[in-house]
Amino acid sequence: MLIVPIRDRDTSTARFLLLMFAYLAFLFFAVFLLFQIKYKAAKNDLFPTMIFPAVIK
Secondary structure, eight states, rough: OSSSSSSOOHHHHHHHHHHHHHHHHHHHHHHHHHEEEETTTTTTOTHHHOTTTOOOO
């Protein structure tokens, strides 16, 4: 049978790739925030202050 129903299909690979993509996106965002805080803390146009206004004051 060429057309396999979705319930019989093995979705572990797709789930693994989706979780890997989400993990990498979160990791890159965290590194981006760290570099923003480290190298632009003296400037007024700090990007993370829009997200964490009470932490960075």
